[in-house]
Amino acid sequence: MSKTILITGANGLLGQHLTQLLTSQNTYNVIATGRGGDRLKEEGYKYLTMDITDEKMVRDVLQNTQPSIIFHCAAISKVENCEDDHDEAVRQNVTATQTLLQVGKENGLEHFIYLSTDFVFDGEKGLYEEDDQRNPPNFYGQTKLMSEDLLLKEKEIKIAIVRTCLVYGQVKDMSRTNIMTWVKDKLSKGEAIKVVNDQYRTPTYAGDLANGCALIAAQGVEGIFHISGKDYLTPYAIALQVAEYLNLSVSNILPVTASTFVEHGRRPLKTGFTNNKAYDILNYQPISFYDGMRKVLGGDMNR
Numbered sequence: 001m002s003k004t005i006l007i008t009g010a011n012g013l014l015g016q017h018l019t020q021l022l023t024s025q026n027t028y029n030v031i032a033t034g035r036g037g038d039r040l041k042e043e044g045y046k047y048l049t050m051d052i053t054d055e056k057m058v059r060d061v062l063q064n065t066q067p068s069i070i071f072h073c074a075a076i077s078k079v080e081n082c083e084d085d086h087d088e089a090v091r092q093n094v095t096a097t098q099t100l101l102q103v104g105k106e107n108g109l110e111h112f113i114y115l116s117t118d119f120v121f122d123g124e125k126g127l128y129e130e131d132d133q134r135n136p137p138n139f140y141g142q143t144k145l146m147s148e149d150l151l152l153k154e155k156e157i158k159i160a161i162v163r164t165c166l167v168y169g170q171v172k173d174m175s176r177t178n179i180m181t182w183v184k185d186k187l188s189k190g191e192a193i194k195v196v197n198d199q200y201r202t203p204t205y206a207g208d209l210a211n212g213c214a215l216i217a218a219q220g221v222e223g224i225f226h227i228s229g230k231d232y233l234t235p236y237a238i239a240l241q242v243a244e245y246l247n248l249s250v251s252n253i254l255p256v257t258a259s260t261f262v263e264h265g266r267r268p269l270k271t272g273f274t275n276n277k278a279y280d281i282l283n284y285q286p287i288s289f290y291d292g293m294r295k296v297l298g299g300d301m302n303r
């Protein structure tokens, strides 16, 4: 009897990649859940509507599916939205995590895998390891830290926390943009963009992130894992590479500093991960940013 894996936020950038990957492995009974209808619309998995903030809906779905493993991808992932409404951010990003864990445990859950972020770090150090001191610079990061802490108290079932960084990719009917899509869209329209040149990230191909998550489930491991790309780049360097890859003019890319580029919700200056632990324990090996551009800008969801 195959184990049942349930994915929350399955319509999202990671969610669609993860649903596709786990389904293709033919190892699990895959339950994809999300708000509204299925946007991936492929075969091999079961899609159920589940708003993670609706406890009755969560109970109904988890009682009927009895997942052994939950990948909790759903969240308010827009930093500015969390800044604007702290109560809603806590309801979506923290309270719902507690509910999923509790109801999951009542229905046979063995392994809870939670998606967290580099934004739990303040950005002073850069290239963070799993046991580095957290100090979120914005409320989105604070909600993720709060969920991490409630999960790390759990002793009865296995808990894995996957922190990732600046995820990029192209999926169907996306609910938000990512750095690769908005740079491509703006430059393709000939529009100028101001891009920070003093923030540092390890941008992550969504397919690599999905692979890292699948390795955690397959190996049944627990603990905190940093799973990201391997190139340490500024958003400005990212934009230049995308422009050059697409043969678009770089004259429309204007470098700015984080102090002059005011964003709603402070971003940490230097983040990014080394992936050392994920390599040692999971044999996680991400592709290069250049290969990520080849996959995404050529439409990786069709490859």
Ligand SMILES: NC(=O)C1=CN([C@@H]2O[C@H](COP(=O)(O)OP(=O)(O)OC[C@H]3O[C@@H](n4cnc5c(N)ncnc54)[C@H](OP(=O)(O)O)[C@@H]3O)[C@@H](O)[C@H]2O)C=CC1
Pocket: 008, 009, 010, 011, 012, 013, 014, 015, 033, 034, 035, 036, 050, 051, 052, 053, 072, 073, 074, 075, 076, 077, 092, 115, 116, 117, 118, 163, 164, 165, 166, 167, 168, 175, 176
């Ligand atoms: N993208 C990134 O750079 C990073 C992401 N992460 C984390 O990884 C996870 C996945 O990120 P990503 O795929 O990029 O995010 P997306 O925003 O693409 O996907 C999040 C999904 O969660 C869904 N969702 C939101 N609220 C609810 C709810 N109440 N009930 C059910 N579903 C809900 C959204 O639904 P709908 O489609 O209807 O809006 C969306 O499909 C998130 O937890 C995010 O915080 C961490 C670090 C970096």
Ligand SMILES: Cc1cn([C@H]2C[C@H](O)[C@@H](COP(=O)(O)OP(=O)(O)O[C@H]3O[C@@H](C)C(=O)[C@@H](O)[C@H]3O)O2)c(=O)[nH]c1=O
Pocket: 077, 078, 079, 116, 117, 118, 119, 164, 165, 166, 167, 177, 178, 179, 193, 194, 195, 196, 199, 235, 261, 267
């Ligand atoms: C929109 C924009 C962004 N930027 C920079 C700021 C930032 O460092 C980088 C990405 O900005 P965005 O607003 O696209 O993404 P941002 O909200 O910074 O991305 C975050 O998403 C959440 C979910 C996470 O968990 C983080 O890991 C991170 O990926 O690009 C510019 O320089 N110019 C721009 O016009």
